[in-house]
Amino acid sequence: MEREEALARIAEIQRVMERATRYTLLPGGVAMVGGLMVLAGCALSWWMLGSLDFAAMLHLSVAGQAGFCLLWFAIGVAGIVLEAVLTARAARREGLSTGGRSTRLALVSLSPSVLVAMLLTYTFLIPMEPRPEEVQYIVPVWMMLYGVGVCSVGQFSIRAPRLLGAAFIAAGAVALLFFRDWGVVAAALSFGILHVVFGLHVIAMRRRGVP
Amino acid sequence: MKHPVRPDDFDAVIHERVRLAIVAALAARPQMGFTELKAALGVTDGNLSAHARALEEAGYVAVSKTFHERRPHTALSLTRSGRAAFQRYLQALRRVVEQGAGPDPEPGPSPAPR
Known part of the structure; x- marks a missing residue:
């Protein structure tokens, strides 16, 4: 065996081992x-607030504020349930255990940043008199921390989730620095449009037979 | 001083490309489903079955068949001797790289035609 063939075999072994450890259960749907759902939530928020600024929720009645928080909480819970159900279905289709490695990877990678985002949201909203400028931080903070979590998932996966995570971080930074009073639009463009584009990309990738 | 690479340093069973890819994938993961492994390697059902059977017969791969929600599920994992054979094969490759060239291994078993 020549040195070049040995090097080629080592490179092939590395490629196979990397491919085997990728997180590929990316449910585009x-x-x-x-x-x-986020786009619908944004439209509903705009209707409830009469503004594109999330801080306008402070002008709502107590019941209105509770309803507004409940709306976004429900969207978050629905997203988690949907992901669990469809990921389990994808795992069954691929012949994998539904509580297996892919699910654990997604949970371990995403949960720290989501927990931090929840804690920050709590500190922005809970004071007796929440300050509008702090409420305006909520959407950019969620965008950036969610982006960090998706980037973490992407380290074990194909390139697309890493790009999605980077796009969330970049969009969150722009929203934080320049468009804090456009929270509804920022949420629609990121959690709404970016997710739809990502989903279409994953579905197209699957149709092309990319594992 | 390291000994020169001999033909029997290359395990003939895992020298074949698909079998080497199967062993490499299973070295990276404790267990993989048949469908998942097939997608990761880009091989056909028949090709994977035949090579997996050759590895199973050599005692390098363990195959378990179970049912998940009434669907049959075949999982493959590397045995201890399979992992050791893979390590020896990697060491032989490393020595070829260090020494410049080595002998060609003996031909291994061919998968049974389906």
Whole structure:
């Protein structure tokens, strides 16, 4: 055996080992439906607030504020349930255990940043008199921290989730620095449109036979 | 001083490309489903079955068949001797790279035609 063949075999072994450890259960349908739910939530928020600024929720009645928080909580819970159900279905289709490695990877990678985002949201909203400028931080903070979580998932996966995570971080930074009072639009463009585009990309990838 | 690479340093069973890919994938993961492994390697059902059977007969791969929600599920994993054979094969490759060239291994078993 020549040195070049040995090097080629080592490179092939590395490629196979990398491919075997990729997280490939990316449910494109979840991203699309989740994105559409967020777009509906944004439209409803705009209607409830009469503004594109999330801080306008402070002008709502107590019941209105509770309803507004409940709306976004429900969208978050629906997204998690949808992801769990469709990922389990994809795992069954691929012949994998539904509580297996892919699910654990997604949970371990995403949960720290989501927990931090929840904690920050709590500190922005809970004071007796929440300050509008702090409420305006909520959407950019969620965009950036969600982006960090998706980037983490992407380290074990194909390139697309890493790009999605980077796009969320970049969009969150722009929203934080320049468009804090456009929270509804920022949420629609990121959690809505970016998810729909990502979902379409994953579905197209699957149709082309990319594992 | 390291000994020169001999033909029997290359395990003939895992020298074949698909079988080497199967062993490499299973070295990276404790267990993989048949469908998942097939997608990761880009091989056909028949090709994977035949090569997996050759590895199973050599005692390098363990195959388990179970049912998940009434669907049959075949999982493959590397045995201890399979992992050791893979390590020896990697060491032989490394020595070829260090020494410049080595002998060609003996031909291994061919998968049974389906």
